[in-house]
Amino acid sequence: MALKNVIGIDHAVVMVKDLDKAAENYKRLGFTVSPRGTHSAHMGSGNYTIMFDPDYMELLGVLQPTEHNAPARAYLEKNGEGIERIAFTAVDSAEGAEEIRARGYPPVGPTDFERPVTMPDGTVSAAKFRTFQWPTAEAPGGVRIFACQHKTRETVWIPELMKHANGAKRLKQVLMVAPAPATEAAHLAKMIDRETRNEADGAVVVPSGGDRADFVFLTKDQLGKRYPGVSLAGLPERGGAGLVIVADVVAAEKALGAAGVKSAGGVVVPPADGNGTMLAFVKG
Template sequence: MALKNVIGIDHAVIMVKDLDKAAENYRRLGFTVSPRGTHSAHMGTGNYTIMFDPDYMELLGVLAATDQNAPARAFLDKRGEGIERIAFTAVDSTAGAEEIRARGLTPIGPTDFERPVTLPDGTVSAAKFRTFMWPTAEAPGGVRIFACQHKTRETVWIPELMKHANAAKRIKQILIATPEPAQDAAHLGQLIDRAPKADPDGALTVASGGDRADFVYLTLEQLGKRYPGVPLAGLAECGGAALVLVSGDLAATEKALGSAAVRSGPAVCVPPAKANGTLLAFIAD
């Protein structure tokens, strides 16, 4: 029976070592990057967001060590920069946490936090969230999952932040490298009540729900075959590897990416070494 209080992918979290440098890097790649946010003290993190519709990317950095961000710090120490976790949209985080508790899992949270937001008219408001996480050990393919309830959507999805010079519109797929695609896809499928489907190249896709992005589990070899000519240096054998983004205009994408662009079949890509440990693959709408 599908989870009632959790719907498809909300955003992808890219852990970075230097938050401001990462934001500047993504600006150079043609993304409109939000003003820097600082989360509540118990979180000990700061972020920049890259807003699409209906999802977004989050550049996340640790500002002060806290119990809450210990797993993120461990990720940076072991793996370096890259996709560290994926958020689902929570209709109700409190009810969602109870749903997974009823299935024998102990949720982390719900946790409430917020960050100040400077709106386009110069006024300051706040983005407020309530999240819960699946247990830290439940990380298919080395990627943690959690659910995020947006209590103030109007301070997150700001129209001025949703237009990008590189024509990015939304996340189509999140690619997770693993030596055991079938095993990890089945693991995620159990956690969110969705059955994996085999792709022609042997990768496994798990729909996240609704019209949101899919998870794709595949080996590094399969990833390389999907994007020939794109250097994969910096990617781990197991972990979040790539974001496939829908572009409204691939010519604009290629122009905005400049020297970082690598043509690979129908996609325009940015190698992980030039995107803070994450392969970015832009495809036509």
């Protein structure tokens, strides 16, 4: 029985070494990037968001080492930049935490935090969240998962931030590479109470819920065959590999310029040019 308080992918977290340089890179790729946010002191991190509808991307960096961000620092040390965790939308984080506890996963949290937000008119407001995590050790495909309850959606989904020169509209898939895709997919499916689906090329899909993006688990070799001509240099053998983004492909091709590679009916940014994250822009 599916979780009642977790309703699909909310955002993908791309862990980066230099937060401001990563933001400049994503601007060059045609994304509208939010002003920089600074999280609560115990988190020791900062971010930039790239807003879609109904989901988004987050560029996350460590500003000050803390106990809270130790796993993120360990990830960077081991893997370099890339998709470090995926957030689900939480309807109610307190109740969601109890739901996963009942399924045998002791939750981390719920934790309340906020960050200042400069609104388009120049005023400063706050984005407030309540999150909970599945146990850190439970990381299917090497990617941690957590759930995020937005208490102030109006300070996150700001219309001016949702229009992108590359035509990006929403997330369609999170691509996860692993030597044993079926095993990793089954692990995630159990954690979020969903069923897996097999694809013709051997990849295994885990729907995240509702109308949100799917997880696709596949080997690095399978990923290369799906996206011929795209260099996968820098990707780990096991970990978050990329994001498939519904977009205006003509606008994406124009905005990306030399960074874009035509492949699989769309245009793709190789991981080396996307801070460790492959970005595949496709038609809806």
